[in-house]
Amino acid sequence: MGTFDYSKLTDPGYFADGRLPAHSDHIVCKNIQEAWDEESSYRMSLNGSWKFRYSANLSDLPKDFEDPSVDCHGWADIRVPAHMQLEGYGVAQYVNVQYPWDGHEDIDPPMIPTKDHPVGNYVKYFTIPKGFINHGLYIRFDGVESAFALWLNGVYVGYSSSSFDAKEFDLTDCMKEDGENKLAVQVFKYNAGSWMEDQDMFRFSGIFRDVTLFTRTSSASDKGCGVVGSEGAITAASAGKNGACDISGMDVYDIKVVTELTDDYTKGKLHVTLKGCGSGQMSLSLFKEKWDRDLNIQAADGDEICSIDTEWTEDIKEDSRNLCSKKTEVTLTADNPSLWSAEDPGLYALIITLYDENGAECGTILQEVGFREFVMGDDHIMYLNGKRIVFNGTDRHEFSARTGRALSHKDMETDVINMKRNNINALRMSHYPNNSYMYKLCDRYGIYVIDETNLETHGTWDAAGQGKKPQSYMVPYDNEDWLDMLIDRGTSMLERDKNHPSVIIWSCGNEAFGGKVIYELSEYFRHTDPTRLVHYEGICHDRRYNDTSDMESRMYPPVAEIKDYLKEHRDKPFICCEYTHAMGNSCGAMYKYTDLTEEEPLYQGGFIWDYIDQSIIRKDRYGVEFQGYGGDFGERPNDNDFCGNGIAFGGDERKPSPKMQSVKYNYQPFAVIVDEDADTVTVRNRTLFTNTDQYIMRLCVERYGKTEYQKDYIVSVEPGQQEVFGLSLEEKIGYGEICNKEGEYVIRVSFLLKEDTRYAEAGYEVAFGEDVFMVENGSEYIVGSEEELALAMNDQLAESESETVDAGSDDxxxxxxxxxxxxxxxxxxxxxxxxxxxxxxxxxxxxxxxxxxxxxxxxxxxxxxxxxxxxxxxxxxxxxxxxxxxxxxxxxxxxxxxxxxxxxxxxxxxxxxxxxxxxxxxxxxxxxxxxxxxxxxxxxxxxxxxxxxxxxxxxxxxxxxxxxxxxxxxxxxxxxxxxxxxxxxxxxxxxxxxxxxxxxxxxxxxxxxxxxxxxxxxxxxxxxxxxxxxxxxxxxxxxxxxxxxxxxxxxxxxxxxxxxxxxxxxxxxxxxxxxxxxxxxxxxxxxxxxxxxxxxxxxxxxxxxxxxxxxxxxxxxxxxxxxxxxxxxxxxxxxxxxxxxxx
Incomplete structure (x- = not known):
């Protein structure tokens, strides 16, 4: 019977045992229809009801619960995916910088609490459907907070930490193909890696993302297979009953796609690297992809662009970081490819069909591809497809008021739709890799992504910075004891997300000071994936390793500070990875930052902190629901309502807050300046690739909110250009007919969607500008635009020195x-x-x-x-x-x-x-x-x-x-x-x-x-x-x-x-x-x-x-x-x- 060494939970070098190497997040399906439907006969979900027992700490664990002879059917039920604390076990705790155990147990890294260390003991009984097993049985955990060990039928399978990274294990040797299987999982709230997970968030534990069983189209059991061992190294492992590779089919374990574009962007190459095992052939075909509005699904758009047949061409050495022993590389070409961007997220479908050695089809993979190029120019400006990019972004924690970080696909899509509707074009996955489905949505809707390593140690460097602890207290800093764990986290993120065109920057983490260890992670990113840039904000606190980040990144600098910095430092672009702190009623004067993106080429935008309130629905003593925050759960310590920073509210509907009105306007793609007095409208096109003729320009005249005149136009302003158009109001609307009425008038010019999109219907407004004037006694006078009003509102006080109107005076x-x-x-x-x-x-x-x-x-x-x-x-x-x-x-x-x-x-x-x-x-x-x-x-x-x-x-x-x-x-x-x-x-x-x-x-x-x-x-x-x-x-x-x-x-x-x-x-x-x-x-x-x-x-x-x-x-x-x-x-x-x- 397998054993697990609990003492290793405090070892920074112990983060994986028996875990399969990370790989791309593709899905192997039985046929092309399954691929388009995003379903697979080779996969079986274990989501749902599990058996559960809660332990207050390691001394309270159920004895031998993993043993098949121990009957756990009578245990309580718990949902998976979910957090234990939201299912009635333990207490939800919100803390920002301080660690959750602060003041309760006096520990230093890498030690963990012993008295208050909740453990969730999960059991899932399942049977394998007949015909499901093709070659072997594997299990995937997409997210478990913060570490877990697992057994199948009493046999110890492995261990892994890092809450937000996917983990896979091989169950083949201990499964029962006939009869009931007992899967036992022990989830630990704390491990050494918890020191790296000090993000500003509610602290939970449990299995909070999907759990999936899957089989392969071919056995992955030849001697080239590998697992991540207890010290993070690759070791040989048998995944088959007999330890020999069954070559009756083809299996693709990992896919890597890289796009290459010519200087004029008229030709594209798609470099594809496939790794796996088995024998047979593969056919790769490339199609343009479209969104089917009627069915709300992805579909092929037109005929095949190109195709190629291939087979394994290279044996992989046994010490490689891949599960299987075969590899092939091919290149496909596309003339005048549709380029991927947030403005027009053109996707291609790479369809990979697998055939066994007898020519029978045994699997299909649909890999979405976006042709795009993201580089740092010689002028130290970031360019997407040859154009200077500006991030109109937001940070975002994964959060639901009812389910915490266990988000549904609907929750995620609601967020992305709201972002697009409000002109947000960029998302920082703060501060950990998100659910994989979120990246697919960003690919399809068009959102630029900074993908962030699961790292934050704010509490350690905050304590050192205040002199409460020595510098050696900081994690990871220069302490190489943490290096392998951090590299493993970066590897897990990169390997899973490397094929998403939306991901254009890898981030080394958040608020973990600086040092050699984080620098080594940045170098890993650069060497492994030179097609993307690397981000890290913390170097502003520790300039010893300034090359850690390819860009200067700051949090909440005043605009004047950005300007002053860029006067002296022109060697890197500048972004605000967090700015405009949106806590409660906030986002005042945000326009100063967005205006700077047009004034200073090196300033390339920022990310609002943050997207959605982290609140949890509770009930008061009378049974009425309310939005709970830190301290509402009896937890101490806590950081109160500092979790309420969203430009969207955290309730069931995830509605935009009033702040979103300003966000949408400040991020709008076209600046529209209406001047009624000059009878003109100035349109400045802020987009990179989209002419204004792709939108409807609507001229509207209102009097006290009632439309007096409206007409639609198509105007052409090239990206990055500005044009002035005469309104010709006298000719178009005739003041003699309309403006002869006394009152206040608004002239508004809006840009509307010309056609339906994934996120809004035709006619949805994306940008506007307006001007105001009065007609009084047959004559008009200008009141002013909204921008002028904002600065004039506080100038309504008398400018001249005058005596106060005294009570009873004749004044x-x-x-x-x-x-x-x-x-x-x-x-x-x-x-x-x-x-x-x-x-x-x-x-x-x-x-x-x-x-x-x-x-x-x-x-x-x-x-x-x-x-x-x-x-x-x-x-x-x-x-x-x-x-x-x-x-x-x-x-x-x-x-x-x-x-x-x-x-x-x-x-x-x-x-x-x-x-x-x-x-x-x-x-x-x-x-x-x-x-x-x-x-x-x-x-x-x-x-x-x-x-x-x-x-x-x-x-x-x-x-x-x-x-x-x-x-x-x-x-x-x-x-x-x-x-x-x-x-x-x-x-x-x-x-x-x-x-x-x-x-x-x-x-x-x-x-x-x-x-x-x-x-x-x-x-x-x-x-x-x-x-x-x-x-x-x-x-x-x-x-x-x-x-x-x-x-x-x-x-x-x-x-x-x-x-x-x-x-x-x-x-x-x-x-x-x-x-x-x-x-x-x-x-x-x-x-x-x-x-x-x-x-x-x-x-x-x-x-x-x-x-x-x-x-x-x-x-x-x-x-x-x-x-x-x-x-x-x-x-x-x-x-x-x-x-x-x-x-």
Whole structure:
């Protein structure tokens, strides 16, 4: 009976025992139909229900459970693939840099925990279908975290570590072809290799990828076969019952395809290397491949391009790293090949048909091939097929909120489709090789891939860098004890993925400092595969082995830092392997990075951190599901919600988050600059290979969200070129016919898919630009484009030194003059346009009470309380306010705010918002001390002004002023002003806040959308009419935080189901910031999860001149860029005005 030496789990040199060498991920099928269907009669899945017993550590293992005489049928059931911790065994734990055992067991590399070391004992009983065995029986594990030993029918088969690499074993000698087989697998959460798997992720264990039995078309049992031995070396092994090679058929164990293109890219060669065993012949045929839209499958497109017949031509030496002993090399040619790129992922089908020595067909392989060339130019720029490449990329952990890293094919395809729909062209497999199916999707949809070795040791070099440990603590650094393990991981990745055209760069790993061992891995990649480049970011921390990476790679450098570096260093291209940290409400000012790709040739793009939130669905004590993060599982230590960095949410639907709006725009393939004043549109083609004539260019003119004119065009702009087209609007649309209506107009030029693609239907928008202008009293004036708006939003404050509008001063007349008179609500479903007038001269009455002043007019009544605020507003007999209308200077902190210390830095403004105090307080008799009056009421010819002066609880002390101008039609102009005090920092927000009843839960706004917008996150937003439910405005970021803001809002309404409620509007050219949420900023701030938010009782309305940009360069110190803050300068008056009325 086989034995396993558990003591070797702590040996860095022990990472494989009895494992077959890594090879390409091709599948041998019985015939061509199976190949197209991606099924094989030679394979049998062991996915499904297994028997399971959990052990807390190595001292708790079931004795001899692998023995066939030990009946395990009564054990619990567990799903495979799955993580043990998500199946009810053990605890899911999220940590970032620190190792999961930190503080529990004091160990140094390569030792592992002994007390808390969960082991999963798996058993699978199976019978082999009659006729299934052709030649031998083998098993493949695509992913087991983090190491495992296996037995079949009591016989020890082998061991392997490295969670994310595929492993295969030969079961032939111990299988039962008739009767029941017992497969026993012992999965260890920790082994020496766990020190290399310190990725920023949930820590799981278990069999989390597919398990497959397979047989071969020919025996692989001749003496040339090899296995990876216990020390990583190749040793001879018999895979057949008699140890002799059965040569009755042909078997291909490994395929290597390499494409070669002439300098003008008009001719291509396909070099194919096949390795295997047996005897017979092979036929290789090349076809162009297409996607069948109707059947949603791959299919051959046209006739055979070329073919060749061959047989084994060379014996492989016994010490080679291949299973079998035969090899052949052939070359096929293609004239004018369709080149593979992310823009046009042209694939070819290489069909390899195997024949036995009698000429009978015994197997078929379909290997997809992409002709492409990826090189580093003499100018140190990376080129794809002769063109400078730019990575509009994202990093991505494999993750599902229900199944962790055990992703379904549907999950993976959903992600790739969303990437393509949002102009993402590159993916870094962070930080380990992904499920093999993901690479197939990237090949077919067109995604450039950085394939990354399963390596991260952030916790070791972080400790050494802080002086807590010596440099020798770092893994792998210069310690060659780790070299074989690391090379094995690199080999497993390269051999499996080498034929995928989407893979253009090999990465040595992530955040493992530097050193000789990682350099040796980079050299292995270069020597083994010179057709790709090598990446590693860590050399920026350790320049001793600067040649480890072919490119300079950094994480989260400011744009200015990139520019400064490239001024001095022109010997390598520069990429950001991580940037724009997308934690919570983030991705502010991302455009600065994407703009740099067009300004600096050596800067070739970056990868957003990261694609999807790593959250796990849990249930609260009442059975309601929520998105759980670090600490929600009782695990300690943990790193809280730092796992929530996705531009997609982690729920079942994997939906893009609001951040994706900016990502799509910043990554769009065509820059579109519309200039209504010049009557032109400038189109800059950022693609490498695609003319704009492959898309529809649509010209659209909207007025308040309603299309007034639309026409489609085909224009030609070559890749990398720019053209200016005259819009000829006067001729095309005739202002006399359309633009004679008063109002605001948007001219939008979009590029749409001309035909259906794999990821979107014809008509889907991939790029746009727009400009805005007003028509007023028969004349027009320009408001400006979205880009101009983003920078102008925070410049709405008065530029000249002026006195603050004091409560009760005569300057309220001047404030009133700035308020707008009328807004135009766009046509309803009946085609009617509604003009709503503000400040119409209608009769009203003023009632002076002892403590309140009431104003009544047609259909409305307003009540102002002395020393307080506007406390009541009734319209059509219905009270619309459930709180005072008060100044607000606070927002719920974002994760970027927390990271840069904003809550503490701006804490005075939170206090000022919560404890706002009238300068005169009717509940004290301190008028003589505080100064001022309760409020000032002034009656004018057509309105009444009520002014308040508030003391702010800040140090130094400050004050603000609110003036209400009430008109007889029920409209109220509200002006908030503040004169900055020297010594006070800028504020997070400057505006007003009030509550309505929760029945007013419908929101409409004319402004920028459809997603939330902020001054530094305007990219991708369009000026139009939008609507939604109030409860849906708070984005489901893992940590409740500021969200749901809409910038550039001209007017907005909050109504009940009958359409009654409040209308707010501003005349500010750049609009106002506006939100309607079910909770106050303070309630949102106090909740650690969405289920902790209070029950909904109110709709909380905020209108402001703006707020801090949401930032996003990183989430641990990076500030909002200065131009997106609310500037605080003594002598510059903050003033914000808007109108409110019932509807």
């Amino acid at each position: 309220s007349e001047a404030a009133d003059e700035a308020l707008l008179n009328k807004i135009i609500i766009p046509e309803d479903e009946f085609g009617n346009s509604i003009d709503i007038t503000f400040g119409e001269n209608k009769p009203y009455t003023v009632t002076y009470g002892l403590c309140n002043v009431g104003i009544k007019g047609e259909n409305f009544e307003a009540l102002f309380t002395e020393g307080s605020a506007l406390t009541s507003y009734k319209y059509m007999g219905k009270e619309l306010l459930e709180s005072k209308v008060l100044p607000n200077f606070w927002r719920a902190p974002t994760q970027n705010d927390y990271g840069n210390g904003a809550p503490a830095r701006y804490a005075q403004w939170k206090i000022a918002s919560m404890y706002l105090m009238p300068k005169y307080d009717i509940y004290t008799q301190y008028e003589h001390f505080l100064g001022g009056t309760p409020f000032e009421v002034k009656e004018h010819e057509d309105h009444v002004s009520i002014s308040y002066n508030y003391k702010l609880q800040t140090s130094p002390e400050a004050e603000c002023f609110v003036t209400y101008d009430v008109y007889g039609d029920g409209s109220i102009g509200i002006t908030l002003s503040y004169d900055p005090v020297e010594g006070l920092i800028e504020m997070p927000e400057f505006g007003m806040i009030f509550k309505m009843n929760a029945d007013y839960d419908n929101l409409k706004w004319y402004g920028y959308g459809p997603e939330e917008t902020y001054s530094d996150k305007m990219a991708g937003a369009k000026l139009s009419m939008y609507e939604g439910k109030v409860a849906s405005q708070l984005a489901p970021y893992l940590l409740p935080q500021e969200s749901g803001n809409h910038a550039g809002v001209r007017f907005a309404s909050v109504t009940d189901e009958r359409g009654r409620g409040l209308l707010l509007a501003t005349e500010l050219p750049e609009g106002m910031s506006f939100s309607a949420l079910p909770w106050t900023p303070h309630e949102i701030e106090n909740a650690a999860h969405h289920f902790e938010l209070p029950p909904i009782h109110h709709t909380v309305v905020r209108a402001s001149i703006g707020q801090l940009g949401i930032a996003g360069d990183n989430t641990w110190g990076s500030l909002t860029h200065p131009e997106f803050r609310l500037p605080v300068e003594k002598g510059k008056t903050f003033k914000f005005s808007f109108m409110l009325r019932g509807i």
